[in-house]
Amino acid sequence: MKGTLYIVATPIGNLEDITFRAIKILKEADIIAAEDTRHTLQLLNHFEISKPLISYYKQIEEEKSDTLLDKIEAGKNIALVSDAGTPGISDPGAVIIKKAIERNINIVPVPGACAAINALICSGMSTDEFCFLGFLPVNTTEKRKKLEENEYETKTLIFYEAPHKLIKTLETMLEVLGDRNIVLCKELTKIHENFERGKISDILKEIEEPKGEYVIIVQGADRSRQEKEAEERKNLTLEEHYLYYEKQGLEKKEIIKQIAKERGVSKNVIYQYFMK
Numbered sequence: 001m002k003g004t005l006y007i008v009a010t011p012i013g014n015l016e017d018i019t020f021r022a023i024k025i026l027k028e029a030d031i032i033a034a035e036d037t038r039h040t041l042q043l044l045n046h047f048e049i050s051k052p053l054i055s056y057y058k059q060i061e062e063e064k065s066d067t068l069l070d071k072i073e074a075g076k077n078i079a080l081v082s083d084a085g086t087p088g089i090s091d092p093g094a095v096i097i098k099k100a101i102e103r104n105i106n107i108v109p110v111p112g113a114c115a116a117i118n119a120l121i122c123s124g125m126s127t128d129e130f131c132f133l134g135f136l137p138v139n140t141t142e143k144r145k146k147l148e149e150n151e152y153e154t155k156t157l158i159f160y161e162a163p164h165k166l167i168k169t170l171e172t173m174l175e176v177l178g179d180r181n182i183v184l185c186k187e188l189t190k191i192h193e194n195f196e197r198g199k200i201s202d203i204l205k206e207i208e209e210p211k212g213e214y215v216i217i218v219q220g221a222d223r224s225r226q227e228k229e230a231e232e233r234k235n236l237t238l239e240e241h242y243l244y245y246e247k248q249g250l251e252k253k254e255i256i257k258q259i260a261k262e263r264g265v266s267k268n269v270i271y272q273y274f275m276k
């Protein structure tokens with residue numbers, strides 16, 4: 001019988017943030033696949049778990065996933081862990097999970113800590129809808145491009161960032177997204193846990209030498225690209241407004257309806273204007 005692939009979340013700082021079930025699965029698994037075996041060994045030693053470890057990191061995900069899945073097909077149960085938090089979230093995991101699905105292998109999540117979610121819930125920003133963007137590209141042009149793509153995203157934005165890139169990233173956010181409210185969530189679950197709330201410009205003034213791990217929560221745009229463009233069309237003359245929609249291929253009736261809607265007047269008013 002085939003074994004199972006367990007995706008096991010581990011703490012993001014405080015070692016007490018591991019579930020009873022995670023410990024049980026790690027104790028019962030035949031093999032633990034870990035992003036950094038030395039790092040995971042410390043965790044396992046803490047919980048007195050002794051298991052064969054196989055390294056599974058980003059650069060070897062493709063080839064190593066096949067080897068691990070062969071073992072599962074031969075009946076072994078494998079628990080996949082990353083250095084911290086939930087595997088697959090800005091961490092290795094996606095490749096083996098995709099291949100396991102293709103090979104009809106049972107995948108079981110063992111939930112636990114995730115920095116993004118814990119930063120979001122304590123940020124005070126809207127949790128109704130959010131957009132996780134992980135790490136921004138290091139290259140400045142690509143970083144700007146990624147932010148520009150999300151400039152009009154009205155959902156709360158979540159980013160991961162390394163301390164030595166934090167200031168540059170905040171400066172680029174200020175340029176591209178404007179002076180939004182953000183929450184800088186530092187060292188979650190650790191001794192120096194801290195939430196810095198304010199405008200990007202204020203936080204940039206206060207921050208000295210960033211140290212530790214950070215999640216950046218950014219307030220979503222106050223209006224979508226469509227809303228902004230509709231707002232701008234109000235400055236057009238009615239003729240220009242008409243022409244704009246005519247160029248989009250809309251019929252007269254539909255154009256009048258759109259203009260009336262965007263200007264907050266009745267269709268009849270617009271209709272009468274053009275009749276004159």
Ligand code: SAM
Pocket residue numbers: 012013082084085086087088089090091113114115116159160161162185186187188189190213214215
């Ligand atoms: N898989 C992990 C998770 O579930 O959160 C994320 C791994 S990613 C390689 C590491 C990044 O997550 C860090 O650079 C930081 O942005 C964020 N992070 C991880 N632990 C954190 C913590 N305790 N406090 C704040 N951010 C953390």
